[in-house]
Each structure stands twice: as structure tokens, then as C-alpha cells.
Amino acid sequence: MGMPDLKIKILVVDDFSTMRRIVKNILKQLGYSDIDEAEDGVQALSMLKSGKYQFVVSDWNMPNMTGLDLLKAVRAEPSIKDIKFLMVTAEALTENVMAAVQAGVSNYIVKPFTAETLKEKIEKIF
């Protein structure tokens, strides 16, 4: 636990452009500057396979590939299976949280969230 390296490369995944922009802005305020975006799991997975990212912040409900399926795909891919993965989602049901934990999620935030919550959760991950 502690402050992660502010130079890490982060991927923000959400089908809502407004949400990607909000998360990116808050991460910038927290000191991170190397942040890319993806609008669904499929695009995210191909970007992650490049091996350049250390951290993924992803929504759950997305077309083409859900956040959960993206998580599972990442954990199943040897070259990127240890990427830190933060699920940020409106889905707050127990079974969702459990499914995410079982799939190997690093942490889980429920929308709407505050900048403080995001900061705390990130510090817990790294």
C-alpha cells in the first residue's frame, strides 16, 4: 500500500465519453498525466496487449465486451495478467462485486464517487 508512481500509463475504459473525461480529469488532478481512453472492452483489450499500461480503470456495462469480461480476458493473458484493474461502475449488487473479486479485480468503486474515494482506492491498490 502507498503512493503509486505518478508516471504510470493508465487506460480509462467507458462507453460514455463524459465519464471517460471526468475520470481522466480527476486522475490528472491526482497527479497522473499519462492517460489513454477506450470506449469498449474490445478496443481496451487490444490496446492493453501492447503491454504499455500499468493500470486500467474500467466501467462494467459496455457494449461489445463488458468490464467483467475485459477483466477476465486481461487476467487470462500471460503478458498483461498482473495489470492493476479498478472497476468503476453503477452496478452495486453483491453478486457483481463477488464476480469481480473472483475474476481478480484489484478494487471496486461505485458511481457516483468522489475524488477522495478514487484516491483512497488507488492507494489501496498500489
Place this chain on the structure above:
Amino acid sequence: MSETSVKEGLSEIIDATRAMSEGDFSRDINTKMQGEMGELARYIDKTRKSLQKLDPAATVTANNIPHASNQLFDIAKATEEGTHKVLSITEKILDNQDAISNMVKELRDVATSKVVDSSAILKIARDVEAATSQNKDDLVEILTSLSFQDLTGQKIKKIVALVEDVETRILEILIAFGIKKMDEGKRHDMMEQLKVADPALKQDLVDDILKNLGM
């Protein structure tokens, strides 16, 4: 056709139609009869089969409609509350901006006075720092507050899917009963134009319509 077979034929049609009027679309009708009886039987059986297909689908769709109304109400409420929250924070920031402006004026006064009071300058510097720091926090809070758009947007997507489903069901019913659409001429054209119009152009279109109505 013999009298008995006419009676039997009619009887079967009556039973099936009575069942349909009670929501039971499962009764087969003998469609092999000759003549007008046969035509009647075939038409009713065709309608029966269409309604049978519609029935379970329509029930599922109908069950989702009250849920959709609640969701729409929630969305209206969420966007209103979200907007108020952002407005409140914006008002706070604007007040702070005025305060900072005043501090800067004060700073100029102190700096241009005959005897420059360093401690006064330092105090003003601290006040400005505090005010700008507060504004920064408030601006970040605006960022997170705007996430209501994502939540309402997701709900809207689901309702759009439901509405498309309802449109499909209605179309199926129209087709099943062979109801034709009425042509509405100029009014229809104007409705179509309104749908695709740029919001800025809509006022012109509205004014045009009003003019046509003599206003």
C-alpha cells in the same frame, strides 16, 4: 356443402373466436372448408396465429412499461438535482473569485502605500492561497458531480430499447389487422422537418407554423 358440415364449420369458428375474445389463441380452426365458410375460417385462423405470436411478446413489453415511466421520472429528478448541485458549487466559486479580486485590490493598496507593511502583504497572500485552494477543490467537486449524466444516460439507453420494442409490437399489430396508415400531407411533412431540425432553426420553423396559423 351439407348442412351438417356448415353447422360444424360455423360451430368450430364460433368456439375459436369466443376463445380468442377471452385471450386464448391456441384453438386450431379447420381451414380446409370450401367456399365462403372456408375463407372466413382462413381469415380468422390467420388473425388468431398473428395474435398468438403477439400475445407473449406483448405481455413482456407491457410489463416493462410502468418500470420505464418510473425510470423517466427518476431521470428528470436526477438531472434537476445534478444541475442544482453544480449551480451551487459554481455560485460558491464565483463568490470566491470576487473575494480574491478584492484581496488583490487590497494588495495593490498595501504595496503602493508610503510604508510597505510586509506582514499585511503576507496575510493577503495567505488569504489568496486559501481562496484559490478552496476554488480548486470546488472545481474538482463539479467534475465528479457531472457524472450524473452517465447514470441517466445509461437509463435512457434502456428505455430507448424498450420504446423500440413497443414500436415493433404496435407495427406487428397493425400488420396483423391490415390497418393502413393515414396520409397527413403538409402537417406530416412539417412534423418530419421538426424532428430533424437544428435547435437553432426550430424557432424559425415554429414561427413559420404560427404564421400559417394566422399568428
